[in-house]
Amino acid sequence: MRDHPREPRQTGTDFHSAVWTGRATNRTQWVLAAVGAACLALGIQLAVSSTWTSGIAPLLMSVIGCMAAGLLMLFGTLAFVNVAVRVDGDALEVRCGHMGLPRRRILLTHVVGAEFVPQVTPRQWGGWGYRWRPEQGTAVVVRRGEGLVLRLGDGRTFTVTVDDAEAGVRFIRERLHLSATGAPAEA
Structure with missing residues (x-):
């Protein structure tokens, strides 16, 4: 079984090579x-x-x-028993189920903001799975609980339920700050 660390991991000396991964599972x-x-x-x-x-x-x-x-x-x-989220220096990638389908990749250059949501429910989105609602945007909801919301440059939003979403939001915000300044963020 593959280990999915919750915190950003430095995979070398380059700050751009850090990766954050998260998962969410729904056994129901x-x-x-x-x-x-x-x-x-x-x-x-x-x-x-x-x-x-x-x-x-x-x-x-x-x-x-x-x-x-x-x-x-x-x-x-x-297809929606679990979701795996991976954020690297370039993009956020969401893969659903055991085969990784459906899959969504969002470049961080298209993201203008990220926020933590403490409670996302299937009821808010009309059920489990890959959802679209005109007033809310797009979401991947596999279970009730915390999630992260990306605000995209074109005004749309993308929500995904994932464990330790708060760490993912911090990681994405670091990457957004990094791309805006062109240099690694100071700690």
Whole structure:
């Protein structure tokens, strides 16, 4: 298992090479994935061993419905079981799920501000996952709790729920100050 440090890490003598990483996990979504797998299994069981006397159309509709619902639930929830955030000298990168998809990369040159939010809830965004709301911007919400909000140069915002978001915001602000002055920030 890969270690994800919470504090900025110096990876050499260059201040630009420091990296901050953070993660957030939602184990509740494994339950939804199990329900999706059960729907998928029901669809397969209906297709293999069903003796419907009312015709092929109802059987076909039931099999396709169960399998479609199962696949959507299974893959839709597994994509947002966890999120990994990585901030380096150039960009913030967000990867969702075990495969890292969907993925979003935001260059720090497009960021005008970063702030810590102590409580982000799925209810604020309309559920878990990759969300967009016209009045709020874009978000990756995998669980309830702390998050970081980036204010982008075009007026939009990007929110992500991640553990130790406060350290991430400090790290991003350091990088923003560094790019504005052209020299490393004094401690």
